[in-house]
Amino acid sequence: MYNFEVEKPTSIADAVAALSADEAQALGGGQTLIPTLKQRLASPSKLVSLSGIAEMQGMRLAAGSLCIGGATSHATVAAEATGSYPALAALAGGIGDPAVRNRGTIGGSLANNDPAACYPAAALASGAVIVTNAREIAADDFFDGLFTTVLEEGEIVTEVRLQVPEAANYQKFVQPASRFALVGVFVAKFANAVRVAVTGASEEGVFRWSEAEAALSSNFSADALEGLSVAPEGMMADIHGSKAYRAHLLGVLTKRAVAAAA
């Protein structure tokens, strides 16, 4: 790891000011960034730690949405969202392992947009609004391909507002070595629509499976998915699963998620 300075602001305003410096980068829980720095894939001259900012911690319910501070750990969501949004709590409690969940944050996970990460699927399926120091971004507009989002340089995710559905479920087929999702599907049923978000599958990153959404919106049962499939072209392929395997898996997981939520 190349050396860098570390700053620990206690307010969003101070963090944004610190991030305006040349080659400064935000540090969330460090569970992705520290390994990246060790590999020298990034070489910021300054890290701005977000962990000391009280206004970015914790969660509250407001207008049907669960609003989670951008620096809130996966462990906190797993423990505290069980009543307000159980499917989300279960997703957070299934990320990595306990030590990763104690440090990793929702803001870091969304900003990183790993194509196999769990939170991007929850944000997309929940029609979330991603709040930054500068603006509010709909989850539908936020993710921009592998490891890319529409966040500008120095912009930080301060809060994530997830609409709480009537019923929801996340099915993750665990890649046993990395503990990320080989494929993960989040199904959320709202009063007037169903949203289905898929992670770990597409070469473009997390996406909504609109045909399944349409079928489930008129009939919320696994049977409604009969005969629907996603074309293997455009799926990711690696030693753990081919394109066809992932395309098949996402169909199976969607059915399981609907069956578990219904």
Add this chain to the structure above:
Amino acid sequence: MTKVSMTVNGKPAQAEAEGRTLLSSFLREELGLTGTHVGCDTSQCGACVVHVNGVAVKSCTMLAIEAEGADVATIEGQAAADGTLNIIQQAFQDHHGLQCGFCTPGMVMSTAALLQENPKPSEQEIREYLEGNICRCTGYHNIVKAIMAASGQDVSAIAAE
């Protein structure tokens, strides 16, 4: 360099650290607490698990500066001052929960965190909680047994296989 201060195993500790100094290096190289092992240095194996403010973290994936002012517990603080093993350590010994011992500090610290959250975990819960702790020797079976014993549960259900 910055002066970093924390409480380690109940005692104040202070040393110089760079921005990039990992908590694992700080403990091992600055404080001489080499019980915390670095198995992978890539956040995978859990040999480096310590507690920071009461929760388990991988010390190879946390900056020392981030632990400024924190209460840190390492394997060195687990046994009593006279060397008497604590209940988890004794159970690992009694049930042969270690072979080479490299993973053991992390296993013991993860177990301590588990039993704080869940004093009587099921076998399944133990296996899930230890997902981030890799052992190359034991095949996990005797580790699970040791943890059942340390939590005062019947180990005969986990028969030798």
